[in-house]
Every structure is written in structure tokens, then in C-alpha cells.
Amino acid sequence: xxxxxxxxxxxxxxxxxxxxxxxxxxxxxxxxxxxxxxxxxxxxxxxxxxxxxxxxxxxxxxxxxxxxxxxxxxxxxxxxxxxxxxxxxxxxxxxxxxxxxxxxxxxxxxxxxxxxxxxxxxxxxxxxxxxxxxxxxxxxxxxxxxxxxxxxxxxxxxxxxxxxxxxxxxxxxxxxxxxxxxxxxxxxxxxxxxxxxxxxxxxxxxxxxxxxxxxxxxxxxxxxxxxxxxxxxxxxxxxxxxxxxxxxxxxxxxxxxxxxxxxxx
Numbered sequence: 001x002x003x004x005x006x007x008x009x010x011x012x013x014x015x016x017x018x019x020x021x022x023x024x025x026x027x028x029x030x031x032x033x034x035x036x037x038x039x040x041x042x043x044x045x046x047x048x049x050x051x052x053x054x055x056x057x058x059x060x061x062x063x064x065x066x067x068x069x070x071x072x073x074x075x076x077x078x079x080x081x082x083x084x085x086x087x088x089x090x091x092x093x094x095x096x097x098x099x100x101x102x103x104x105x106x107x108x109x110x111x112x113x114x115x116x117x118x119x120x121x122x123x124x125x126x127x128x129x130x131x132x133x134x135x136x137x138x139x140x141x142x143x144x145x146x147x148x149x150x151x152x153x154x155x156x157x158x159x160x161x162x163x164x165x166x167x168x169x170x171x172x173x174x175x176x177x178x179x180x181x182x183x184x185x186x187x188x189x190x191x192x193x194x195x196x197x198x199x200x201x202x203x204x205x206x207x208x209x210x211x212x213x214x215x216x217x218x219x220x221x222x223x224x225x226x227x228x229x230x231x232x233x234x235x236x237x238x239x240x241x242x243x244x245x246x247x248x249x250x251x252x253x254x255x256x257x258x259x260x261x262x263x264x265x
Contacts, residue, residue, distance in 0.1 A: 033232055033234050033258040034232050034234050034236060034258070035234070035255070036242055036253060036254070036255055036256075037081055037084075037247055037253070037254040038244060038247065039244075039247055041080065042076065042077055042080050045076070045079075045080040046080070049076065049079060050083060051072070051080075051082060051083040051086070052076070054090060054106070055069070055072060055079075055106055055107075060106070062134065062137070063105065063106050063109070063134065065130065066103075066105060066134065067103070067126055068102075068103030068104060068105045069104070069105045069106065072105060077247045078164075080247075081254050082163055082164075082190075084256045085161055085163050085188040085189075085190060086161070089114070089115065090110060090111070090114070092114070092115075093114040093115060094114075095115045095116070095158040095159060096115070096155075096156065096157045096159075097111060097115050097116065097117045097157060097158065097159050098118050098157045098159070098160045098180070099111065099117060099118070099119045099163075100148045100160065100162045100176075101120070101121055101162055101164075101169070101170070102121060102161060103121060104121075104126060104131065104134045108138065108141060109138040109141065112138050112140040112141035112142075118141075118142040119141055119142070119143050119144070120144045120146065120148050120151055121143070121145065122146070122147070148176065149175065151179075153179060153182065153183055154183070155183065156183050156185075156263050157185070157263075158185045158186075159186055159187075159188060160180045160187045160188070160261070161188045161189075162187070162188070162189050162190075163189075164190055164192065165190075166192070167193075167220075167221055168194075171216070173189075173224055174224045177228065177259060181259070181262055182263075183261070183262070183263060184261035184262075185261050185263045185264045186258055186260055186264060187258070187259040188256075188257075189257045189259070190254050190255070190257075191221060191225070191256075191257055192216075192252050192253070192254055193215075193216055193218045193220075193252065193255065194216070194217055194250075194251060194252050194253070195218055195241070195243070198214075198215040198251070199214050199215060200213045200215065218239075218240030218253070219240065221255075222237060222240040225240075228259050231261075232258065232259055232260070233258065233260075239255055240255070
């Protein structure tokens with residue numbers, strides 16, 4: 001497992017003219033930097049399923065049993081969401097990428113072969129043996145096994161990605177945006193809301209209290225993201241109140257959002 005300084009390779013090419021900031025992956029799929037994953041979009045995506053083909057063609061044998069890899073292979077909807085933030089980066093090179101909470105999949109290994117890529121993740125899903133086997137096969141991947149809030153805000157990135165993390169796995173979405181906006185070209189997020197009543201029973205790790213936490217709905221998330229409307233191409237406030245059918249079995253809706261950072265060119 002590597003431990004590297006953020007933005008460590010100053011001689012790395014910074015994406016080059018082949019790549020345009022402002023959420024090109026999302027733009028390629030939906031024509032804008034903010035959109036709701038929909039049944040129609042999933043049908044269109046599934047006609048080609050680029051990420052599914054990529055994973056089938058590129059996965060090393062040990063990667064097939066990784067938890068996040070299996071989640072992707074088992075769900076076309078998850079591949080649709082994930083493709084919307086990673087697809088262009090898998091076909092280009094020379095970017096400085098910070099992948100927060102992305103887990104371990106073929107995607108992270110291939111990104112590290114094409115780009116200057118740092119993964120920040122607590123690595124909770126796989127065994128120590130599986131994690132080490134993955135890192136042995138991905139020597140270029142810089143890894144920080146820590147909370148993203150402990151990542152120093154030094155150096156710069158072309159892209160900061162948080163896929164399937166906010167605002168329910170981690171509710172600190174506004175703090176995340178504020179932490180990384182000054183040092184990146186753009187932040188790519190897949191944001192999950194439940195517009196049906198949903199909550200979680202959990203326990204504090206440093207105490208005995210049982211906690212009941214509401215899952216975020218669109219009305220809770222809207223005022224947070226609306227603050228950055230001027231940085232989001234195709235921003236729509238109405239998207240947070242969607243009544244459309246979910247493409248996921250648990251009823252959630254996912255909003256793919258790209259926020260222009262202070263380092264955008």
C-alpha cells in the first residue's frame with residue numbers, strides 16, 4: 001500500500017487538450033453537468049453498457065471477488081451511475097485525480113495506470129489479504145486509508161470524485177465541497193436521496209447510544225447544493241423533488257452533479 005503526498009508528481013501532465021473540464025463524462029451521457037438517473041437513461045446506457053464491457057475485459061482474476069466490483073457487476077443501474085463520473089477518465093490520461101470512497105475495483109487500478117491517481121478510503125469492505133493483493137497489482141495507486149477530512153488541502157487536482165458516498169454514507173457533503181473546491185478543477189458527485197420515508201438504526205462507535213438517522217430526501221439536499229448553482233452546468237432545483245420511479249430496488253434516486261472548482265481552466 002502506498003502513502004503519497006497529495007498532488008505529488010508535479011511533472012505529470014495536467015489532462016492536456018484532449019480533456020475538457022466541467023463534467024465531460026456526465027456531458028457525454030446526458031448533455032449536462034447535473035441530471036437524475038432515470039429509467040429512460042438506464043435503457044439508453046444499457047444498449048452499450050460501456051462500463052460492463054470494460055470490467056469484463058479488463059478485470060484481473062483477483063479483482064472479480066472484490067466487494068465493490070461485485071456490486072457493479074450485479075447492477076446495471078450502479079454501472080450507469082459509475083460510468084457517469086469515470087468513463088472519460090478511463091479513456092484519457094495525464095490527469096491528477098483524487099478518488100474519495102471509491103473502493104477497490106478494476107477502475108481504480110486502471111486509473112492509476114493512466115493518471116496520477118490517489119484513493120482516499122477507509123477500506124472497510126474487503127479482507128486484508130484481498131486488499132494487499134489488489135495493491136500489489138496496482139503499484140502506481142497512491143492510497144490514504146483515512147477520513148477525507150484529514151487530507152491536507154495542499155496541491156491541486158483536476159478532478160475530485162465521490163461516487164455513492166453523499167449524503168447518507170457520509171452526511172458532511174457541504175464540508176466536503178468546501179474542503180476541496182479551492183484545490184480542484186471540478187468535483188464529481190453522485191448524490192443519493194430518498195423521497196420516500198427512510199431511516200437507519202445505528203450505534204455510536206464510541207458509546208452505547210442507539211441512533212435513528214433519517215435518510216436525506218431532496219428537500220434536505222437542495223439548499224446545500226443550491227449554494228453552488230453558479231458552478232453547475234445545467235443546474236435544476238426541481239430535480240431534488242422528483243416523483244419519478246426509481247431505477248434502484250430500494251427506491252433511492254441518484255443525482256449526478258459536477259461542481260466547477262477554483263482551479264478550473
